[in-house]
Amino acid sequence: xxxxxxxxxxxxxxxxxxxxxxxxxxxxxxxxxxxxxxxxxxxxxxxxxxxxxxxxxxxxxxxxxxxxxxxxxxxx
Numbered sequence: 598x599x600x601x602x603x604x605x606x607x608x609x610x611x612x613x614x615x616x617x618x619x620x621x622x623x624x625x626x627x628x629x630x631x632x633x634x635x636x637x638x639x640x641x642x643x644x645x646x647x648x649x650x651x652x653x654x655x656x657x658x659x660x661x662x663x664x665x666x667x668x669x670x671x672x673x
Contacts, residue, residue, distance in 0.1 A: 600627070604644060609651040617656075621648045 604620055612620075624645040631638045 601641065601644060604648065606647070609648060610655075612651075614652065614656045617648055617652045621645060621652065624648065 601620070601624060609617065624641060628638060628641055628645065631641070
């Protein structure tokens with residue numbers, strides 16, 4: 598897991614979207630070659646989830662807003 602030791606919360610706060618997505622892709626590829634039941638897998642997967650969360654919180658998708666005439670249920 599030393600390969601991703603530079604991926605810290607402070608790095609995630611300042612990294613570009615491309616950098617975050619690139620590291621997440623590398624992590625996913627690394628996870629594919631690891632033993633699913635190992636501690637290293639779990640640690641790397643948790644760090645990958647942090648990267649995904651950083652992407653989604655800092656670079657949210659441009660989702661459509663509610664428009665008049667659309668049937669979109671209210672969140673009651």
